[in-house]
Amino acid sequence: NAGVTQTPKFQVLKTGQSMTLQCAQDMNHNSMYWYRQDPGMGLRLIYYSASEGTTDKGEVPNGYNVSRLNKREFSLRLESAAPSQTSVYFCASSGAGIPYEQYFGPGTRLTVT
Amino acid sequence: AQRVTQPEKLLSVFKGAPVELKCNYSYSGSPELFWYVQYSRQRLQLLLRHISRESIKGFTADLNKGETSFHLKKPFAQEEDSAMYYCALYGYQKVTFGTGTKLQVIP
DSSP: OOOEEEEOSEEEEOTTOOEEEEEEESSOOSEEEEEEEETTTEEEEEEEESSTTOOEEOSOOTTEEEEEOSSSBEEEEESSOOGGGOEEEEEEEEOSSSTTOOEEOOOEEEEEO | OOEEEOOOSEEEEETTSOEEEOOEEEOSSOOEEEEEEEOTTSOOEEEEEGGGTOOBTTBEEOOBTTTTBOOEEESSOOGGGOEEEEEEEEETTEEEEOOOEEEEEEO
């Protein structure tokens, strides 16, 4: 099993450009999450999806949108990138049996200039 | 609202010295608490959870409800313990992470 995969690994955007970060998991998990990791701020939840067909805002949702395409895939979209969105983005998933044990992807390092 | 506080951004210890990474939480219900670790160039992974009362890689963590703490401890630090450590709390269908503590073990 690949676990949680993310694409791309690195991305540089100019202010105002848009892009979608892709995440997929092959563990048949119900819940999926998007976090951003910034120095001194730890991991902050952007959006999460408790099950297929549902999404909810986390701590820092502004400037982002998400799509739970199916049970496997959960994408994060930046419609108009801003320098404040420069960060490392992590996708995670968790199973129904143990909803609090999260499995993380390798991360996407995004720079917005 | 739930909150996790890790007061130290960086903790430097010598190899063989004891380690204690502090974590305090705020939560109105009965908490589910965890420690995650991120080694250099690796993804975050679960280290241990309080309900298991387990010891992983020599680390233990005890939940103290009176002090609302879940400190991570290891009696003798090893160089391979150098990593970023995150305390996390599960509640209200989501996990809240602390800001993390970077542990640096000096040879």
